[in-house]
Amino acid sequence: QVQLVQSGAEVKKPGASVKVSCKASGYIFTNYAIHWVRQVPGQRPEWMGWINAGNGLTRYSQSLQGRLIITRDTSASTAYMELSSLRSEDTAVYYCARLFYYDSSGHLPAFDIWAQGTKVTVSS
């Protein structure tokens, strides 16, 4: 079945970097974009950025520009999210999600598949 599976929980010290993987299965990886969203418990989800899994084009949230890098390995059908210079405010659950267009003209977008999430804790 179509699914995304992320790597496990991480505990990092302030100033360190974290890299989370998101492995796709059940569909053609390069046909869809993968987005990254993070969520502090009890708060609204925050969109972080995305990658076109086909051509590798990326776009990042302005608030994370300079600290966030999203990459992909098409041979492994896996996307990666690396966040550097971590601070306590980056403690959150990080999700990858597939962007699906329900209309062939590029309209009706939605995140139809989500991975299980990866808890990242930043603490000294």
Added chain:
Amino acid sequence: ENVLTQSPGTLSLSPGERVTLSCRASQSVTSTYLAWYQQRPGQAPRLLMYGASSRAAGVPDRFSGSGSGTDFTLTITRLEPEDFAVYFCQQFGSSPQTFGQGTKVEIK
């Protein structure tokens, strides 16, 4: 950015009741770019509605969505035990895409 404000913050209801959730945008959103998600505790969000009013695959028909411009609504006609969760709206119409803060539907 387009700020989505959901109301109410929490609803305490009983199974079988009807519930209406609101999502108000600070800037107009084309309805084709508005989605709703359900999130149960400890789980990832699950897509419920896209294009404001179209149900995603497998979503029961007790869920419906409507709205346009800056005001959107998600309605659950008869609450089932599995519907007690947090609901988020999301807009893709302007960058950055944004989410509402969520409405929690809890058992009374």
